[in-house]
Amino acid sequence: MAAENPAKKMKMDIDAPLIGTHNGHFHADEALAVSMLRLLPTYAESPLVRTRDLATLAKCHTVVDVGAEYDDARKRYDHHQKEFTTVFPGHNTKLSSAGLVYMHFGKEIIAQVTGLSSSSDVDLLYEKIYTNFIEAFDANDNGVSIVAPADLEAAGLAKKFEDRGFSIASVVNRYNYVPNKGADSGKSDEEKQAEEDARFAKASTFVGEQFEYELSDRANNWLPAYTPCKKAFDDRFQHDSKGRILVLNEGLPFMDHLYNLEKDFPAPEGASPLVLYVLLPEDKPEGKWRIRAVSKQNGGFVNRKDLPDAWKGVRDEKLDAITGCVPGAVFVHAAGFIGGHKSFEGALQMAQKAVEL
Known part of the structure; x- marks a missing residue:
């Protein structure tokens, strides 16, 4: 089946804001950015268009990881432009599209998913989820290692085993590849794009589930543990x-x-x-x-x-x-x-x- 024309996608539901991101090789940050947006009622039924065509992206309500523009007022969340230096409050890692979406929508997402009404509880989770989950996506997409390779070399340290295939980012990357590359022969560009979009959708669902598990665990277990831990500490x-x-x-x-x-x-x-x-x-x-x-x-x-x-x-x-x-x-x-x-x-x-x- 041929890929659906982006112009048709935009007409699917005029009440559901169209989300745009780039096509081609995808990464964990935009997969997470899209999945987080869809946790909000505003975007729950939003269609997604994957393209680098600027005219098509201009018609999108919200654009992540493409377009060389960061402007929250216009719902543009790219981080690839040279002048981009934005970080999450209290942190030093430059944001990716995941961090940008989380910074602007995170508190609303937390309240929506957990049902919490306390602003102090939401604030605690907002910081905790960024530190323990989102920041690693930002670092990975911006090429930041948890320890600088030069520091490891200076200290004479070496890895005890290889862990590049063990992260969420590595799992998302596997969705980029078809099991049998030869099966693509004879397919139209539209068919290939439709299959790529389907793989992205699976990757985005996967990483979104991990985010929800992390958030739910923190909300249901970690957050309630603070009060008894504080009493025991006292x-x-x-x-x-x-x-x-x-x-x-x-x-x-x-x-x-x-x-x-x-x-x-x-x-x-x-x-x-x-x-x-x-x-x-x-x-x-x-x-x-x-x-x-x-x-x-x-x-x-x-x-x-x-x-x-x-x-x-x-x-x-x-x-x-x-x-x-x-x-x-x-x-x-x-x-x-x-x-x-x-x-x-x-x-x-x-x-x-x-x-x-």
């Missing part, structure tokens, strides 16, 4: 005079909040500036408890303080004998990042001894 001196042990009464995504709380509420003089261990129940507070060493950085594998070397890889009665705590020790992982006890009292004793060893 109460930490009840369990250790220097505030090195944090106790949560339920399993929560605590790590992000802990780093931010330490930054926002510096420890008083004489106290530890950092929490070393977090205690949390496996299921119910009256059941088994876990001791988790806090990583030096979020997502890292190096801890601020491992559980003691003598405890690593030891279980049950042997661990009771080594720790000298109330009976009921379950294990300490050989890597020293986590341990367990059958009771809160025992887990707390283990943590209190560990901070001193």
Whole structure:
């Protein structure tokens, strides 16, 4: 079937603003930009035209990643022009089309998807989603590495494995290619364009789903965890005079909040500036408890303080004998990042001894 003429697409629904982006090889940023726009009622039924024809793009309501123009008033969101230097507030990475759409529509998208009415909650998620999700799209499209290659070389560091095929951007890129290139022979340009547009639609759906999963998880799990994490942070001196042990009464995504709380509420003089261990129940507070060493950085594998070397890889009665705590020790992982006890009292004793060893 031949590709639909862009002029016909524009007549599909006069109430649905036409979105324009470029045709040809596509990237993760415009795939995400289009999918984010379509989360809003205004654009939910919007047709998409993929072209580099300026006359056609001029008839579009909103244009992303093409046209060499950034003008929010005219709904033009390209970042390729030489003079473009815009960044997200508080960040240093130059924006891509994904970042531009998110910067201007992100709060509205968050409120629409999550149903949140609190502006403070929306503001928290707006910053968090950019930092943890959108900024990587901007960096990838602008050729910015997470660590400058020159710095790695100067430090004498090399990758331990290749990860270029592991990112969302690499998945989107795979949609650019047809399984059997020879199958294109004999097809008209219109047919080829229609198939390319279909691959872009799949890529945009995929990356949009990842965005929605990220947003929903942050809204439903991360955001509600702040209040109990803050209370546990405030109460930490009840369990250790220097505030090195944090106790949560339920399993929560605590790590992000802990780093931010330490930054926002510096420890008083004489106290530890950092929490070393977090205690949390496996299921119910009256059941088994876990001791988790806090990583030096979020997502890292190096801890601020491992559980003691003598405890690593030891279980049950042997661990009771080594720790000298109330009976009921379950294990300490050989890597020293986590341990367990059958009771809160025992887990707390283990943590209190560990901070001193």
